[in-house]
Amino acid sequence: MIVECALYRNGEKVALDCPRDDVAAVRAAGTESGDFTWVGLYEPPSEELEKVAEVFTLHPLAVEDALSAHQRPKLEQFGDVLLLCLKTLWYVDAADAVETGEVSVFVGPDFVLSVRHGQGAELQSARHALEDQAKVLAHGPFSVLYAVVDRIVDEYNQVATGLEEDVTEVEASVFSDQRRDDTNRIYVLKRELQEMRRAVYPLREPLRRLATSSVPGMSERSAPFFRDVADNLNLVADTVEGLESLLSSAFDAHLARISVQQNEDMRKISAGAALVVVPTLIAGIYGMNFTHMPELEWAFGYPMALGLMLASALGLIVLFKRSGWL
């Protein structure tokens, strides 16, 4: 689906008559130097993408990359066209899960083509925000690339924040006094962090190259903007790494607490058993059938025996408490 297709001149959108779908016409309207077309596609079917690709004469292998949506984040040069593939991430609160999509951006001398897969990273608002910054937009196609990447990395940040909260919850659960098995939750979080890592880490090198303007066709003026995004990305990467390490520690702590609890439970059980077993021995003794057992004849023999049982139990409780066993 063609979400939007517009022509920009000196940082301003040019009002055109031709329909949004007629990409060739929009491009043809860009007659002045510095004009550029920005086309936004959302999950285009193969033929639609190929039609647009034809307008901008894109390399077939590049078009395939944009279609398949199972790419590693990467930056590639095909002639004078640059292709940046990146993953989009969004956090689904209901499921405490991280979902992934993909965006491919083609940057040519006089056009930008973005192809989005999945629900994340709604780019329309990024477009409007950029249209309000005529000065930045005037930098040309790379300003669009900046706007798109900036938006996506911003969303990484939000996802990281969501995961940070999840990790904090897990920590609280691990160190709470309740018996809970946090194993599954920790495992699921590790998986999500791994998912995130796969989006974030391979994007660092492409952004580094953009931030140092070591990309043909990009003006020096745009570099500080990409440097800013690269800084943000590095922060996200640090967060991911930190969370992974915290999660490992939390898991270890979880294991340690299971052991500690098992030990405590075992001590409680054995103490409880002692309280019953010793009286049972006393009852056994007075159940013996010896002819000569003076206590059996005593008027208070029975209460005495019961008292002995109680005393032994109480004595054991005191002993356990004192020795630190309980």
Added chain:
Amino acid sequence: MIVECALYRNGEKVALDCPRDDVAAVRAAGTESGDFTWVGLYEPPSEELEKVAEVFTLHPLAVEDALSAHQRPKLEQFGDVLLLCLKTLWYVDAADAVETGEVSVFVGPDFVLSVRHGQGAELQSARHALEDQAKVLAHGPFSVLYAVVDRIVDEYNQVATGLEEDVTEVEASVFSDQRRDDTNRIYVLKRELQEMRRAVYPLREPLRRLATSSVPGMSERSAPFFRDVADNLNLVADTVEGLESLLSSAFDAHLARISVQQNEDMRKISAGAALVVVPTLIAGIYGMNFTHMPELEWAFGYPMALGLMLASALGLIVLFKRSGWL
């Protein structure tokens, strides 16, 4: 065994009279510039390979590499002949196992010689697919190398998918409520991933060199194709790494769940014991032989004692449930 031997001109197969086995004749028929011979061998005996090697005057050490089939993936230059050794992988569903074979490809100025060991990576279909793409085939011998490597890396992908399913099954088993020892299965999967890693990782550097055309005799036009394969390989490598890390986490989770379960079992056992031990104490008390035990004379003494036992058991059950012990 010589599987196939053909001459290609301008991306087309040249119809020849000479028998498939007469490699020298096929080569000799390639009289125009750009012609090249493609020979495919399958587990050739030493003499057969040497005969073919003589036709193309291959270096003896290179021939030895192609024979032994216990090579690390590598790219080597012998004069103007390039040798790429790679492992083939295939997934045997019956055994949930990954099997490995080996393919060596010699690329000379006017010939390609592929030597295959093991059942994986049936190259005949790759040949036919390539023959349908005259434009690519016209790139010369390197297009054949591309077709072979592309096919093999595609198969890596399939194996990775198979292993991903296995890991998902292990995850489900680890977090199921049933008592299962997944240790062995996790161990076997780790071994297979290690096998896979040995095929995939060392191939990255050779492919990087091909993708950046830093190989003598290769035309610039072929680079994007190898770049595509290198991307795929990196994806596979990422998957392998991700699965290894997931498997480690799954194993840790398995260990944690054993501990948790042991703790729960211990609590169940001790609760069960308490239900029996306390009534035994009561029975012991009324089995004592004191002369003066009023309850013994009571008409309802016996039912009372039984009731007491039952009540103690029920009381303990309630207590255990409330305290979170069970």
Added chain:
Amino acid sequence: MIVECALYRNGEKVALDCPRDDVAAVRAAGTESGDFTWVGLYEPPSEELEKVAEVFTLHPLAVEDALSAHQRPKLEQFGDVLLLCLKTLWYVDAADAVETGEVSVFVGPDFVLSVRHGQGAELQSARHALEDQAKVLAHGPFSVLYAVVDRIVDEYNQVATGLEEDVTEVEASVFSDQRRDDTNRIYVLKRELQEMRRAVYPLREPLRRLATSSVPGMSERSAPFFRDVADNLNLVADTVEGLESLLSSAFDAHLARISVQQNEDMRKISAGAALVVVPTLIAGIYGMNFTHMPELEWAFGYPMALGLMLASALGLIVLFKRSGWL
């Protein structure tokens, strides 16, 4: 808030009439070559910082970095202005916790602007200390940068010392004979070390660049000073790494000791049970109702039975001690 604003000439503070807030006036007073202005801001509101930034014509993206206070430590060049962002750390004894703030320092040809967030790294005293070293101050704006960084890295050192003490306490606790669960404490310390690592590690590269004078506008004479600070920072980084590794070992040891203790407890429990169970068996035997049990008629049958119980218990104790079970 503008904490201080002064003009320096040849290592001396120039007495000026204009108010501390009038940064532009102070700067304008610096008419001689080598003069420079040093402005210190503390958590400035957005407008205040922008006003000052205008005086020195700072890049908007750089100003944003100094405002947001959630930066990774970094060194960036904006035209002829250098921006160094670093984290401040301080140890709160009451909470055994490490807190973090942030300092951004802009170094221009004739000015230094420092922006501080959070309570750590009180820079006013660093200023006074530097004002006493006219010779160093005469190096120009970079001497101020040195003074600020030196102060902050000094505080890192103090924090590291505080954490070293905490780790020593944890070690003592782990290897003490008391039953304590150190899991939580170890976890919290790991978190703090991670926090510290995030401040210290990314600062090493910027300091390395300053120490090797690979920064435009900096005089060679200042390099040894930054080299000194870089050495200190490396020491801190080593300490952090060492503590992390010690903490991991301490955690492992903690786990091992839980296991050892559980084993000992289990042996104690079973020995205790044996002391009760064997006498119970004896009591059970003499509670049997056989017509012909000679011991029952014996005058000393009862004391004999009690003696047997005692003897069995003592015998078991001796046995356990000898076999190393207790």
Added chain:
Amino acid sequence: MIVECALYRNGEKVALDCPRDDVAAVRAAGTESGDFTWVGLYEPPSEELEKVAEVFTLHPLAVEDALSAHQRPKLEQFGDVLLLCLKTLWYVDAADAVETGEVSVFVGPDFVLSVRHGQGAELQSARHALEDQAKVLAHGPFSVLYAVVDRIVDEYNQVATGLEEDVTEVEASVFSDQRRDDTNRIYVLKRELQEMRRAVYPLREPLRRLATSSVPGMSERSAPFFRDVADNLNLVADTVEGLESLLSSAFDAHLARISVQQNEDMRKISAGAALVVVPTLIAGIYGMNFTHMPELEWAFGYPMALGLMLASALGLIVLFKRSGWL
């Protein structure tokens, strides 16, 4: 001990009259260009080595290296003499142990001197094998270096195979149903792998240098031979790494199985206890002394009680089986 000393010319051994011990005379006989002397020493006493060293004017520090036999594998240049130190490894089947020795090879323009310590890597057969390959031997002193290194790396391969078998045995033992403590065996294997790693890993860099002919005095023609050895060495290094990782996994699996077994044992024990404890309670009940217990008077009271005990035991067994407890 001087094992051998011979002069080679054009790939052939030159028949000489002088005794094997007279190294100087043998060298002096090498009057044509390309002639070279090959001296083989086995655990020479200090004086003997020094005498030979004098003939070839070796650097004193290099001679010391060859004497001490506690060197890291390394390649060093002393003037126009190259010194390669490497470890020899051999597998002692009786002890399942890896033993290490050392070989130092000096390569000069017209001589090769090999000094061997320990029993491994019998070089005499390598010499004979090389003498049969006149073409290779004609490459000069470096062909001898190749022959020696090739032999030693071949032995690494054999040792690796031996260790692979040991690891397979350990795996089988870990996953067998028998109760065995494989801890010690795994530990010993780890030690041997570490020993092997110390021989193999540091040798990779020297061999890489030889394989890329980045060594003065070596002819380009020899490079492919060293490349071959380097490939073999890399294979061995991969095997060592793989075995280390497998061994770690096997150890983890061993730990997991101990836990699983402990849990199963605990369940078996508690089930066994239940089978005894419940009948004991029944016996206790009918051992109570109440006046009014109708069952006691029944003619079949006693068999009924025994039947009740049996029934309870059987019922529990059925219950345990059904609930998956056993």
Added chain:
Amino acid sequence: MIVECALYRNGEKVALDCPRDDVAAVRAAGTESGDFTWVGLYEPPSEELEKVAEVFTLHPLAVEDALSAHQRPKLEQFGDVLLLCLKTLWYVDAADAVETGEVSVFVGPDFVLSVRHGQGAELQSARHALEDQAKVLAHGPFSVLYAVVDRIVDEYNQVATGLEEDVTEVEASVFSDQRRDDTNRIYVLKRELQEMRRAVYPLREPLRRLATSSVPGMSERSAPFFRDVADNLNLVADTVEGLESLLSSAFDAHLARISVQQNEDMRKISAGAALVVVPTLIAGIYGMNFTHMPELEWAFGYPMALGLMLASALGLIVLFKRSGWL
């Protein structure tokens, strides 16, 4: 304290009249080219060091480094003076502990100044040994640096040997049959190895630079000597790394053995319990009060019951042994 101060000429010590404390006079006596002064200080107070520093016009920051004795090993250039800081290590047998000190060596064109802190690395004997090697000493100040570093690295070797013995002892203890908690000992050894690592690892880069003569003012002739020391240092580093890895494995093995032992203990306990519990059930049965229990009337009823108890116990023992439970 000034331990020694002497002038050397052509590898010989020059006999001088002036007192050992008068460093300036000794230096002034060195009038010929190649003469150099060697001053050795031991824990000098601040003023003493500064006085000596003034004689050789050392950089204040360098002097500070030599005073504080809390430096990372490093090699630094201050003008034409080189400063090498290194840690000294020595093994205190009584405490099985590694102690650390520090040595700083200043190497100028015509002087060497060594400053030692702590008891390790007595340098006086290194001086005497060097004075006996006139040929080496004649290399100038760098020969002294070599002698000092060689001595210190030699002591690293001795410490490493001491730690190797400790690790061997720990191994023996872990795999002995006695119940011992080696946790603490392993932890302490890890700490010492960490201490050692901090001395050894950062020294490798400085030594590499000296070994490759990439240090201004050093003659090529000295390089092989530093290469020798660098080799030794690498050996020590390998040993440290190997011991750390062994210690980790030993700790894991220790944990595994605790688990195995716990399992065995648990089985022994439950077997012991079974031997008592089954006879108790038998006693309970014959303690029942049924009117009709024929065995009770039997003349040999009582011995039969006792025999039954014994038989059950023996039967269980046989059963346990056969099933591999014990």
